[in-house]
Amino acid sequence: MSLLVLKFGGTSVATVQAIENVADKVTTEIRKGHKVAVVVSAMAGVTNQLVSWCTEINQIFDPREYDAVVASGEQVTSGLLALALQKRGVPARSWQGWQVPVNTDLVHGKARIESIEGTKLRDSVLNGDVAVIAGFQGIAPDGRIATLGRGGSDTSAVAVAAALRADRCDIYTDVDGVYTADPRIVNRARKQIRISYEEMLELASVGAKVLQTRSVELAMKEKVPVQVLSSFGGGVGSDLSGTIVIEEDKILEQEVVSGVAHSRDEAKVTLRNLPDVPGVAARVFGPLAEAAINVDMIVQNVSPDFKNTDLTFTVPRADLSKTLLVLKDVGKELTGMGVESSADVAKISIVGIGMKSHVGVAQKMFTVLAEKGINIQVITTSEIKVSVLIAEEYTELAVRSLHTAYGLDHGDGKA
Amino acid sequence: MSLLVLKFGGTSVATVQAIENVADKVTTEIRKGHKVAVVVSAMAGVTNQLVSWCTEINQIFDPREYDAVVASGEQVTSGLLALALQKRGVPARSWQGWQVPVNTDLVHGKARIESIEGTKLRDSVLNGDVAVIAGFQGIAPDGRIATLGRGGSDTSAVAVAAALRADRCDIYTDVDGVYTADPRIVNRARKQIRISYEEMLELASVGAKVLQTRSVELAMKEKVPVQVLSSFGGGVGSDLSGTIVIEEDKILEQEVVSGVAHSRDEAKVTLRNLPDVPGVAARVFGPLAEAAINVDMIVQNVSPDFKNTDLTFTVPRADLSKTLLVLKDVGKELTGMGVESSADVAKISIVGIGMKSHVGVAQKMFTVLAEKGINIQVITTSEIKVSVLIAEEYTELAVRSLHTAYGLDHGDGKA
Secondary structure (H helix, E strand, O other): OOEEEEEEOHHHHOOHHHHHHHHHHHHHHHHOOOEEEEEEOOOOOHHHHHHHHHHHHOOOOOHHHHHHHHOHHHHHHHHHHHHHHHHOOOOEEEEOOOOOOEEEOOOOOOOOEEEEOOHHHHHHHHOOOEEEEEOOEEEOOOOOEEEOOOOHHHHHHHHHHHHHOOOEEEEEEOOOOOEOOOOOOOOOOOEOOEEEHHHHHHHHHOOOOOOOHHHHHHHHHHOOOEEEEEOOOOOOHHHHHOEEEEOHHHOOOOOOOOEEEEEOOEEEEEEEEEEOOOOHHHHHHHHHHHOOOOOOOEEEEOOOOOOEEEEEEEEEHHHHHHHHHHHHHHHHHOOOOEEEEEOOEEEEEEEOHHHHHOOOHHHHHHHHHHHOOOOOOEEEEEOOEEEEEEEHHHHHHHHHHHHHHOOOOEOEOOO | OOEEEEEEOHHHHOOHHHHHHHHHHHHHHHHOOOEEEEEEOOOOOHHHHHHHHHHHHOOOOOHHHHHHHHOHHHHHHHHHHHHHHHHOOOOEEEEOOOOOOEEEOOOOOOOOEEEEOOHHHHHHHHOOOEEEEEOOEEEOOOOOEEEOOOOHHHHHHHHHHHHOOOOEEEEEEOOOOOEOOOOOOOOOOOEOOEEEHHHHHHHHHOOOOOOOHHHHHHHHHHOOOEEEEEOOOOOOHHHHHOEEEEOHHHOOOOOOOOEEEEEOOEEEEEEEEEEOOOOHHHHHHHHHHHOOOOOOOEEEEOOOOOOEEEEEEEEEHHHHHHHHHHHHHHHHHOOOOEEEEEOOEEEEEEEOHHHHHOOOHHHHHHHHHHHOOOOOOEEEEEOOEEEEEEEHHHHHHHHHHHHHHOOOOEOEOOO
16 A cells, blocks of 8 residues: 555646546556545646636736635636546545645745645545645635645645655656657657656756656655656556656666756847956846846856956846846946847756766767857756757757767667 | 625626626725625626536535535635725735635535624724625535535625624625516516515515525524615616615505515425324425425315315425325325326415504405406415415416505505
């Protein structure tokens, strides 16, 4: 007997028929003897409808009212799935965020879960009832409903799994696992069997949007094994071919590089002729942070005469025009500063736990790209990731070349 | 300054535009200096959609899950109306049933309100915030959402008005008041300015479905003045021409008969050759009560030989076939019993507080009907009501004749 948390997203519960299918999957786990809690999203499209009503009435809405309106979507799904389970003879009950309770902070609209009082829930689940929990929601210290922001149901599921001390959290989604690269670009990409939390986090941060980043952070902190698998594959039995996200030391055979990711959501900004004095970076990045612009890769060149410097960084492409507006103001103070920008860039990243103990991993990346005539504009590294910024038109070529070079192609290595 | 509770039904909040109109009405009351709480239903059609999802999944549904699903409709409306009020610069917040809390009994699906903890709500309203309360719902002793049954938002509104010690509860609906008869039948019907709780109750019980019966009972018990008025009439100012439902002793000039009501929802059943012994009525009506069939008018004739008796009663027309099934079983015990039934009947009622102190009121009814050649099949009376059962085809003739005979026609008397 295991205690499992299963999470189903909006497309998995989009219609009454889809909810019936989910009930079948859950019933299969119950018949195997497992104890199960389920976390559900709203029926696909419902949240968008609710959000559009809010914005239609009031563009600048009170997030507390937005939360009351939008959380109703998950409430509906939780009740309907409980009914579908009961029809199959499986005891089940719905739990709203405020009933568990899932306690959040006060940041309505994108609240963070602070704690889950799991005792009542765990008793109910161990007693044999399937707990069907409305995802994406909790109750704030003001006694009102709070939602967790888009994708928040992943985080709900992991938090519930932690509170229940579940053996595993299965996230059913519209992809069937985490791949070594985007299969639409690399047709020899392989589905990964196991991947570490750290790798998953780095992949999420570079655009592989399988799981909400916060859910991975929480899973890592709470040591919850998470499995990503498809809602639309065969029966539950065949679905164990998803990807398990797990602690690093439980992955016996660590690959040097476990995946190649890419992101086209970047734009590059270069500031020329900045005075090379202390505090200049703060005078640039302070206003950007205030404008809620998320600066990613940063490179500063030391000038030959130690008087002026160049600063290059990336921002989300959608924020480029806002960035340039902010920089116009900054330029009034830093006279002589020149601003260049480009949206035709892509970020290519290699990610792998094995990098920590291998040398030459980054060098190989640079060599492969050089051989293909791809110029590297910016480089950043972390312990388990190397990212480079290149011209966007080389994206596919770069991803495929690196995928082959690191032995990730299907048919290579242990795949 | 008055403290008002305004209630808006599903058609009044059917769309975002309709919600904006409701916000305008509420804003008008606020600008007059009133303190306001609003009780809202779900957007028209939403509850039906939610109910149909439940029954599609599971015909015999767990009412606790049904409640979780269905209550979401009012949750959405409450948040949206709060947003619309905020846009108008009117401070407002939504309250779900469990937040107030509105405490109900455990009868999920058609719960009764047991108490409302009004202190927090009243503080908020007196502080100037419009409280937008999700109607139709509360929280049961099991900590789960309970709904009040169809039309329950009327009861929510009256209960909130009582808890807030409001000066008046205005029920906005799709009729603009309570008439002396159905205006579709009697074109000289008058809108009543004031009517007593007792009269309203009797009218509701005979088919004038302006307010949910339970809401009138509660208003009477808690002495809450209720005004029925149209959501679709002119501005709030012009709407004071609704009907006020109020305590009897506040109605100075009591009319002998204040209205003529009719109901076509009746069916008549006659049992012949029943043994005239103690307990026979119990043996008939016991099984009907168990089958949840609501028996209304009952007449028992004493037999000339004191051995056998005839029993005539009415049941809701929709329950006639179920009634006949139950009586088949009863007939096995009461051998010789004959069963006759007819659905072609109508119940015509005259209602009026003044009847208590006037004689000859019923006699006049019988005379008028006799003059028109209408045969009376069954008669029942209460202190302020006389009802007769007649052949359905005479419904309009009977209502119009009585309306004229009691001086209710528009242009007569004080109208």
